[in-house]
Amino acid sequence: MVAFAVKRLIQSVFVMLAVAFLAFSLFAFVGDPIAQMTGVETSLEDQDRLREDLGLNDPFVVQFTRFTGDMLRGEFGYSFRTREPIGAMILSRLPATLELGTVALLISLIVGIPAGIYTALRPRGVISQSLLIGTLIGVSIPTFVIGILLIFLFGVQLGWLPTYGRGGTVEIGWWRSSLFTAQGWRSLILPAITLGLFQLTLTMRLVRAQMMEVMRTDHIRFAIARGVPWRSIRYRHALPNTMIPVITIIGLQFGGVIAFSIVTESVFQWPGMGLLFLESIRFVDIPVMSVYLVVIAFFFVVINLAVDLLYVAIDPRLRVKESF
Amino acid sequence: MFRTTFPVAALALSTTLLSSLPVAAETFRWAGTTDPQTMDPHAVNAAPVLSFLNNVYEGLVRRDPEMGVEPSLATSWEALPDGAGWRFTLREGVTFHDGSEFNADDVIFSYERAVSEASDVRSWFASVTEVVRVDDFTVDFVTTAPNPLFPGSIANFMILDSGWAAENGADLPARDAENHATRNANGTGPFMLAARNPGIETRLVPNENWWDTAGHNVTEAIFTPIGNPATGLAALLSGEIDFISPIPLQDAEQVEERDGFEVLAGLETRVIMLGFGHDHDSLLYSEETTGANPFHDPRVRRAVAQAIDVETIDRVIMRGAAEPASQLVPAGLSGYSDDHADRPDYDPDAARALLDEAGYGDGFSFGLMCPNDRYINDEAVCRAVASMLARIGVEANVNAMPVRGYWDELRADNFDMYLLGWSPGTFDAEHPIRFLAHTPTERLGTWNFGGYSNQRIDALLAPIQSEVDPAARQAMLDEVAGILQEDVAYVPLYTQPLIWAMQENVDVVQRPDDFFMLRWVTVN
């Protein structure tokens, strides 16, 4: 168990290092930030001086070593564009993305799991078929189109929900949350649905497939053969066995949700990390892009690690070793 | 530590209710595409920053709704004898937002800060050798040569409180890391910075102690950047914001037709033009013309100008909101040459004839570089140009790219022809001559990517800059405009429109430089 955790940890470090390298190679290959940092009338010699000041003329290796060292010390540097410390920038944007991602994931689970169970148990039903087709169409429309459609339907035409931003926020320490005001929740609904729809379909289909698989296993057949009540067969026997593989995927999905929030955040002007990232792309703010990449990868790695450990916690076959 | 903020919804729900009532003052919400990246007036010379900070900081002079120069922190100014510079008499009794007094020390401090190495606005003072404190409320700007337009050129030079800056370690603009002035402000302007949340929202409250009479009735102003045009428009239509700039041209009509909304369409000072690779020996993106550059021939350049149907571009792509342009500056701007107000006629036949004459009757292909997120419908315009040129047998391969890499490509000479928009920072015709028409050198012609070179224009620049007599100066400007038109150095297409949209109950003033001034906002 400990050995397993250590092994995963070492692998995670490898992943982080590789990502750090990629993040750094952004510096080497994506655009020239100087043009973005300076105004129209800045002379060329001033631009060169700035380039020198920022260390952009140093050799690749020197820059990479400096970069990795800074990252390890938790010094994420300063934005080319706003000169803000990037650590603080990311930290101030993090809650928005995490809240959006979590709520989107929750929506996808709260709707997706029951829908998956239902469609697995009644695979031929009209409701099941329409659910399957409906969600299929849902994921076949590009996310940004869905987002804009929702905005114009519920924001502009019906006027029920806000169309951009986070609405009312409450600060708890540095964490700016929109979960404590009615307005915040109203602002959260549309982006969360937009972001969650794809995950919802995934969850539903996965749960459905797993559930159908589990319902065919011997232990379920045995439970039926000994007259265990159907309710218990479905929810006490089949469902937990279904959820074990589902948990892994959901863990992976959370990483995906955070990464894919870029589009949703852009459509809803949701002030999270994705929007920050898009802005930094627009202005070639390479340090911010790099740190974003590292942070996303870090989340991904941590979630993967957590899922692996959660797995052990849930499955007695992995948890309880001694046998008689 | 709970701090609650209740913005949008209460407002959204109540706008209809409130708009019918006589309301004295109001929270005003507005949105633009880009967040001002810093609150430091000397750190970045970019329109979003300067536009925003003009509400918080002030310069010695300021511009009125028609772009005229009027007194601000200076009550008056006069040229020093022999064109040695300018003397500014400062306004007395002005206080910064933190209560400290404004005087000549702040001007000198701000000048030194603005010309420091870390500053991005040094170029404004290229001709200034020194600023001299005459007394508490008089300063002299000493210049190398007579500079008649100097006061207007420093309208965006904003004055910081020296004491405040020193206290907070903001003596110099932030270069690598941020400093106190990046997120905080202490100006003399009509609005004070109440809260700054970069990239998310920025709040301003009126400065009760402002020296001037407040023309607005705003009690609180909140700015939110909304990058996606559709999202921004939706926010306006759903009543969540009161004002947005810009909105897509194609949506203007729909917004106008809706009840409760108003669109303000005007012209920016930005002229959109095509530039040529004058100093390229050959075309880079052509198969047919190896070793030759047809654009060396003025007839070919003229053919291009005559092949482009600017009227139709205006009608279809710009929805009739643009204004065809004949020069590098829009009509009516200071220094605009009335003698050269006509642009070449749209005449594809004549264009084809010119090509024939130049020996390119069979046409040729070339690369047209184009940004796709810089100007209004920039890419569509390039494609329309390409399509029109195709009709005279010239094939333009359009390479449209985000502005983030665009200038690099132009500086690296990766073009045969390119699209450029130019808005003169000084609101004078001299500005584009300095940057676009002068032969490129270290300091001049820095945006003359194509390397257009004309000795007469080079020779005229200095006199234009120092000539004090308006008529003599205009004569020289007319000559330059004539040369540029004759040479077809650039093909000016049109003056870019400026589309603002707002709730019907909002009154604003649209200034041609696209600066949004809160002090002219009234919410009814």
Added chain:
Amino acid sequence: MLTRLMRNEGVWLFTRSPAAILAAIATLAIVAGAAFAPWIAPTNPYDLASFSLIDGLLPPAWEDGGSPRFLLGTDDQGRDMLSSILYGARLSLSIAAMAMAVALLLGVGLGLAAGYLGGRFDAIVMRIADVQLALPAILTALLIDGISRGILPREMHDDLRVTVITLAIALSLWVNFARTARASVFVERSKDYVSAAIMMGQHPLRIMLRHILPNIVGPLLVIATVDLASAILLEATLSFLGVGLPADSPSLGTLIRIGMQYLLSGEWWILWIPTVFLVVLVVAINLLGDFLRDLFNPGMR
């Protein structure tokens, strides 16, 4: 014989699935339209001389002000929408198919080798897959774009857009193939026919390619279908985020991105016709994927 029987079973199930039949018809129609675009499209949207700004923003033929010359109307450049869509579908489909092919080669190759060789190689491949999963596709696209601009000569930059976006999509899809291939190889490797081949002393490459690969095509085919749909959507999304294709050779995604500008302006056809077209295509492909999944996974029927 095997394939014939498989086909028979497939055909039998197929004839009983109206959804699959409809999807197949739609897919075939669109693919045919895309493939034969140069012959059936009224105009060539790439030919700058073939359209005129004068015809810009005309509504579809059945609307007031529409022209019979432009069945589905024109865009802001005066281009015929129908032609643009057909050519766009052609481009989208070929990008998606190319990306899929690259992802398939890369993913199956690595997954096959990882699953077969196991051990350290497997660990490294899977970690690389983790890294890839941690990168949003848009970032991959930017990186590739930047790197290719950095290392390739200038003249090639223009032609790179399609390659860059294809590679970016391929790179974000290969992990799926690798994981599926690897998992399937694990199952196959424990089977005796592989043991027999190893025992006989066959070359590992031969074992992987000739013995194992044919046995894992089923799940890979399902992934390929589903990923083809994702690739089309991903291309649209990348275009929306501004790293897609230029507007002079518009893919369906680019058409939608351009159309987004006309969401409110009244020129609804510029946005909605390509969108509906894209959605129909993606839904159809996904339905076929579902059908294949059920076919290869009999328990799901």
Added chain:
Amino acid sequence: MLAVEGLSVQFTDRFGTNMAVEDVSLSVDRGEIHGLVGESGAGKSTIGAAIMGLLPAAGQVTAGRMTLGETDLRALTPVAAHRLRGKRISMIFQDPQTSLNPLMTVEAQLIETILAHEDIGVAAARARAVSLLEEIGIANAKDRIRAYPHQFSGGMRQRVVIALALCSNPELIIADEPTTALDVAVQAQVLDLIRRLASTRGVGFILITHDIGVIAQVSDRVTVLRGGKVMEQGQTLRVLGQPEHPYTKALMAAVPPLDRKLDRFHLPRIAGEALPQAETDTARVAEDWLMAGTGSGPGPSLDLSGITVRFRGERRGLFGPRDDFVALDDVSLSVRPGTVMGLVGESGSGKSTLAKVIAALVHPAEGEMRLDGAALPPMRARRRADPSRRLVQMVFQDPYSSLNSRHRVLDVLSEPLWLYGLEPDARRRARLARAMLALVGLDASAADRYPHQFSGGQRQRIAVARALLSRPGLLLCDEPTSALDVSIQAQILNLLKDLQARFGLTTLFISHNLAVVRQMSDDIAVLKEGRLIETGPSEAFFAGPDAAYSRDLLAQTPTVRFDMRAV
């Protein structure tokens, strides 16, 4: 108690309908064990499922009556049928590994089942569960009831399964191959338990199995099924002792006897089944080719000394030692040239691992191998081109996985010819492959088809043909018949015997079934938990083994014990 009359079950698929069970009648009394025996496809499991009311969706009872006591099972509503399940009829499945919910403790599963059927408190249910486990033979049931299924060994787990089936006191239990997945020793215990439960509790059992030995050991009455029809029915003693139906006779003839070695199985022809026609001219081609390659002498000798195999386990703790698993511990063994060495042992004894070591699929930690006196390099040292690659061939247990289902039989068979460079010409390879098919008793046209189009027995013949096409000297047979029906097993064993005799192949024959091993081997070796227990000449071993373990093994093997072998 249970009466089934004229039961017919029909399955519908896309090819139309087919009768899985046709006009079957049988009855089970209290305390009686009724065996259903037959080969695959006989419809025995379908009968069980029909009685349980758990036929798959495609299946449908088309005729017949099924009554349990006074209850008409066919007339029950789905709800009533589900209430009846567990309460009056229960079921035991084949594989105890998969029959229990891995995520619930045994206690939870037992209590839930009891409470589902009886209106008693949780405490009472728990008490009953504990006492039931004790009765079923689980020591210390009070504590172990809280364990999860994976904490029990296979045999114990099957007991838990039985306890679960029994906990609501059903009148009838349908046991579907309850011991097939178990080792003989455990099988004997489980069968004893079933016997005991039938007599002490009066539970009626339907025992579904393919193993006539099992039937012979425990069942009171037996029904022999084939193709969904009843072939013969009656007292076990009578049916197995004096079978009347030709099919039963054939079946009995195919059962390998434990008490003697047959030269060949004498398999009477059963209508509809073609027996191999090996002696044809085509087959002669293959035979001549093989003879030309191996010469007339016997195969090589195989000497193993001190073979030890360790599998890497998980580390105990971060820096703790690994929990290595010793699969083979210092095994030394010699196979005489041209003879058959039988290798027996329970599952996990390491017998397959030994075959894999010889085949270079597993690397031994220690030990040395010699083939005809020359060193036989172990896995990592054996180059792909090593001559022994050709000489050592293997026939695997599962004919469904040992042939690549995506390759045509011709490709499968030509591969060794091509790989070892035995026959450079593709056309000649094809001819030889077809000839070899004839030699192993298949039609030459089989070459053009794919493996899945053949039955298990046919596939195993193809596997043998593939092995022979390398011109092997040493043939490793790893449980080659354990996945096959008994009549097919007899055919394959006959084939192997014939080939071995004709080509003098040195053979290592691995099986868990002592009776099968006896039919095949000249010498025998017994493995237990990776150690060699004893080895020696086969006949001497079966006359009286030296080791106590071997004696137990021999005693526990279910046989058709009473003298039923009239044929």
